[in-house]
Ligand code: ADP
């Protein structure tokens with residue numbers, strides 16, 4: 358191999374500031390969101406730098422497929438060197454691990470992850486559009502984004518998160534909850550595995 362050439366598979370991506378939205382409207386929503394946040398803390402090549410409050414939010418779906426149950430929603434900010442497609446793979450695997458029903462993807466869900474923003478990158482490929490195409494239309498996304506990083510700029514709309522929230526037409530109800538996000542698993546004591554006898 359030529360000097361300085363990278364081994365296949367070892368090419369590092371530049372670090373980006375990214376935002377992942379999560380939501381749950383099936384099962385124990387707080388527990389599922391706590392698990393989602395705990396798992397974000399375990400992502401490889403990544404560091405969580407902010408977690409929004411949880412918000413209880415009215416389901417937004419003109420076709421009514423999401424059911425009547427309100428969601429718990431929130432947003433996590435990370436610094437990551439993962440590629441967007443690798444991150445999406447991990448998030449979809451995590452959705453399955455947390456009981457997401459793959460056969461009724463548009464129905465009520467134990468957990469849903471959306472890659473909302475990936476630095477200033479614009480991605481338009483099969484299965485992945487970033488910025489998330491409905492981010493600027495959804496109160497349940499913009500309120501936690503503004504809580505975390507009001508000045509962050511949308512790469513194509515060229516508006517800050519605060520400006521997008523101020524211009525928002527969405528009248529669906531979004532209530533900030535007075536509970537500590539992700540607290541349940543963060544202070545978990547380390548456990549050791551007993552030696553095999
Ligand atoms: P929704 O979140 O819109 O309710 P899903 O979670 O079922 O729907 O996602 C549907 C598809 O959206 C997934 O198969 C995924 O490949 C695709 N997708 C496109 N862009 C994104 C993104 N930015 N974040 C997450 N999924 C995305």
Ligand code: MG
Pocket residue numbers: 469470471
């Ligand atoms: Mg999704």
